[in-house]
Amino acid sequence: MIKNFPTPEDFGKLAQDCLNQAFDVIFDTDKHVYEFYEEALQSEVWEYSQGKLNTAVVLIHQAIEAFMKASICLTSPLLLLEGKRTEWPVMPKQKDKDFNDFYTTPSESLLYTYVATLSRKIDEALVNHIDEIRRLRNQIVHGIPKKKLEPKYLILKVLETHLFFRSKDSWWDSQIESHFNHPLAQYYDATFEFARFAERLDYVEAQIGKSKLAANFTFNIKGRRYLCPVCKGWYEAEAGDEYTHRWAFLKASRKVSTIVQCLNCANETEIVRQNCPYEDCKGTVLLNTDESECCLTCGREIYWPEGYKEAPQVAGSPYDPSIGHVQFDYLTSPNSLIKGNVDNLNE
Structure with missing residues (x-):
């Protein structure tokens, strides 16, 4: 008998791992120059690091194949095997053979098996996506890649692969x-x-x-x-x-x-829907707890003057739009705290 059949979950996890590694290869390299150096240096780094981007392509291709195999396994993992069925050890007294010891379907045939076992009509965009990555991977593995790869392109391919095969x-x-x-x-x-x-x-x-x-x-x-x-x-x-x-x-x-x-x-x-008291901030979303009070737009802590620990919420309160945002200098009565611009409350 054939032992150790793979499951859809096995291939699904492999696909996710490959895509995460592909993204990490890009992100971990790029983050060191992305925020702190000019665009010219970023381009120079990736010109030097084309090998890493090539690795990301191979990982994306592996993920695509694993996703297709996971789908095929929902019907039967036997559909992944190549060769004559008469060679399968399924008869009495035949010696057991591990699934991994068989030849499996090559990439070109895998797509056809995948489409044939789908319960829905395949999107042409998915076929194009699979073929694009397959061709690019073949250039890298079997020849000299001619396409200069960029992080943006491969990040899109990682995300598109997730969308096509998952959600x-x-x-x-x-x-x-x-x-x-x-x-x-x-x-x-x-x-x-x-x-x-x-x-x-x-x-x-x-x-x-x-x-x-x-x-x-x-x-x-x-x-x-x-x-x-x-x-x-x-x-x-x-x-x-x-x-x-x-x-x-x-x-x-x-x-x-x-x-x-x-x-x-x-x-x-x-949160509290209330005007930020800082004149240069138009925020209306404040955190107001016993531990802290701050504006979630500008991020600054709010320290109300003594006697005005908590201002009334703007929503539903009287206000005068002509006053503008509340300034600390004008906090002389509770009524002054409800005057301000609330145009952004419903955004």
């Missing part, structure tokens, strides 16, 4: 699972690392743009952004410097939302 949210969920389930993760400050993990979102958005990044999430990231109070607290408690990644959004559950939810850490936090 929205797959890329980010896979990144988090891979890094924070690592056995060494418990030896570091997990909350600090989680807060800092948002730098990957910043990086990808800068590379491919907001619209293309948004296509990878069920979460609406096109709205106004705020600092996540949870990530901000985690990061600043350890780092001591300012947290700058803005991946929290107002939860669209009511006309005037009083909850922000974070794409990075997935936490939801109650």
Whole structure:
């Protein structure tokens, strides 16, 4: 008999691992020059590091094949085997043979087996995506690659592969699972690392743009952004410097939302809809707890003058738009705290 048949889960995990490694090859190299050096130096770094980008292509190709094999295994892993069926050790008294000892379907035939076992009609865009990566991989492995690779192109291919074979949210969920389930993760400050993990979102958005990044999430990231109070607290408690990644959004559950939810850490936090007292900030989303009070737009701590520990919320209160934002110098009575511009409350 044939032993140790692979499962869809085996190939699915392999595919996710390959895509995570492909992304990490790019990100870990690029992050050292991305924020601190001019574009010319970034190009020079990647000109020198084409070998790493070639590795990323091979990993993406491996991921695509693994995704197709996972799908085929839902029908039967036997469809992955090449050769005569008369050579299968399935008859009485034949010696067992491990699945991995058989020749398996080559790349060109694998696509046809994959399409034949699908329960839906395949999208032509997916076929083109598979063929594009296959050709590029073959140039790298079997010849001399002629195409100069760039991080933006390969980041898009990693995300597109997730979308074609999985769904929205797959890329980010896979990144988090891979890094924070690592056995060494418990030896570091997990909350600090989680807060800092948002730098990957910043990086990808800068590379491919907001619209293309948004296509990878069920979460609406096109709205106004705020600092996540949870990530901000985690990061600043350890780092001591300012947290700058803005991946929290107002939860669209009511006309005037009083909850922000974070794409990075997935936490939801109650907030107060109230004008930021700093004149140069038009924010209307404040964190107001016993531990701290700050504006989630500008990030500054708020220290109300003695006697005015908590200002009334703007939403639903009388206001005079002509006054503008509240300034500390004018805080002479509780009524002065409700005067301000609330045009942004519903955004």
